[in-house]
Amino acid sequence: MRRQAVPGSFSLMKKMNTSFILNTIREKGPISRAEVAKITGLTPATVTNITAELIKYHLILEAERGESSGGRKPVMLRINTNGYYVIGVYIGSTYIDIVVSNFNSDNIYSDKIRIDTRIAGEIVLKKAAEKIKDWMDNNKDKKILGAGIGVHGLVQSKEGISLYAPNLGWEKVPVKEIFQKHLGVPVFVDNDVRTMTLGESWFGLAKNVSNFIFLYVGYGIGGSIVIDNQLYRGTTEGAGEIGHTTIEIDGPRCxxxxxxxLQAMASETAIIERFKEVLSKGEKSIIRDWVGDNVDSITPEMIFDAALKGDRTALSVVKEKASYLGVGIANLINTFNPSMVIVNGNIAVLGKTVMDCIQEEVRRRSMKYLQNSTKITFSHLGEDATLKGAVALVLSETFENPDLVYSSHKV
Ligand SMILES: [Zn+2]
Structure with a gap:
């Protein structure tokens, strides 16, 4: 987060400076007060006052002494990783995953609840919230900052409502309200793709990257765009529907x-459809031996697995689809000039094979002077991105508004 110390009303100025200092310590720590003052442009006295308060509230601590250029070694400051804990929840298509983590996203508790779609969403969530509350009651010494919740489907993030979760059949479920009522801590809700993006930004490859685009390739293709360290949401929170940009005018119906x-051309669904089509034309594949005539049981994992084993039919379908992904990414590079594009999804198991196809299209189709400034990479977080992102939902809010901690935690 690169902010500037700004003048304004005292409380606003203090809040922004506190956030600025806290983020500087997070990004550069262990760091001396003098260095913090140099980076932020704030006076040493302001840095001393604000860091004293941050120490008092257990958000940072004094660590080992650093190197000295002569004289006494300076006291170094760093984030107090275990000062508080954060609840992370991911509401997926079949399970609710729960973790309690420290500031490093190291889990001290994790749980999983199967979602029964025959039961109303409100009741399912109440059960999950009660489970977390039980843990909180048994671990009263752990101070909880809040809960971050990533939800599959369409989400109204401000009110924390799951507007529509297609795989669950949920409509207008008040996620935030339910959890806040049971847990009694601040709750932040967003959709799964934006949550994963935040996970990349805090704990993944996009750490300290101001402009990047995240693409999730699963049965559909979801995306989100980070511009100047901010998630770009668009006018009606609809930005990032990269999966629904047209790649082939005569392509299959989406x-x-x-x-x-793009989703109809390069998602796992598209890969399965194309593979079945090729198979029906008589192409040979080891997947035939695995499923016999039951082609409907073919999964994307089978196709990736076969491709890894060198199955030529599977490999050619995956490569063809990866090229379409490359076309989509080339368009993104020309539109946003990001410094990074991160791709997450099972397709990453094919590594270089897929990346080479993507790169080839990017070289062919994006502007020469733009393509070299964009690094295209697979996520290192994989499936952990959603839960890490859920934790980051709370952390990003806290580091933006440290006064949330001051007002809710007595010291
Ligand atoms: Zn579409």
Whole structure:
């Protein structure tokens, strides 16, 4: 987060300076007060006052002494990793995953609840919230900052409502309200793709990267865009529907109703469809031995596995689809000039094979002077991105508004 110390009303100025200092310590720590003053442009007295308060509230601590250029070694400051804990929840298509983590996203508790879609969303969530509350009651010495919740489907993040979760059949479920009522801590809610993006930004490859684009390739393709360290949400929170940009005007019909969307050309669903088509034309594949005539049981994992084993049919389908992904990424590079594009999804198991296809299209189709400034990479977080992102939902809010801690935790 690169902010500037700004003048203004005292409380606003103090809040912004506190956030600025806290983020500087997070990014550069262990760091001396003198260095913090140099980076932030704040006076040594202001840094001393604000860091004293941050220490008092257990957000940072004095660590080992650093190197000295002569004279006494300076006291170094760093984030107090275990000063507080954060609840992270991911509401997926079949399970609710729960963790309690420290500031490093190291888990001290984790749990999993199967979602029964025959039961109303409100009741399922109440059960999950009660489980977390039990843990909190048994671990009263652990100070909880808040809960971050990533939800699959369409989410109204401000009110924390799951507007529509297609795989669960949930509509207008007040996620934030339910958890806040049971847990009694601040709750922050967002959709799964934006949550994963935040996970990349705090704990993944996009750490300290101001402009990047995240793409999740699963049965659909989701995306989100970070500009100047901020998630770009768009006018009605709809930004990032990269999966529904048209790649092939005569392409197959997409679930959104359009034809030839990136999702219809390069998602796991597209890979399965294309593979079945090729198979029906008589192409040979080891997957035939695995499923016999039961082609409907073919999964994306089978196709990736076969491709890894050198199955030529599987490999050619995956490569073809990866090229379409490359076309989509080339368009993103030309539109946003990001310094990084992170791709997450099972397709990453094919590593270089897929990345080479993507890179080839990017070289062919994006502007020469733009393509070299964008690093394209697979996520290192993989499936952990959602829960880490849920934890980051709370952390990003806290580091932006440290006064949330001051007002809710007595010292
Ligand atoms: Zn579409």
């Amino acid at each position: 679930s959104c109703g359009n034809y030839g969307c």
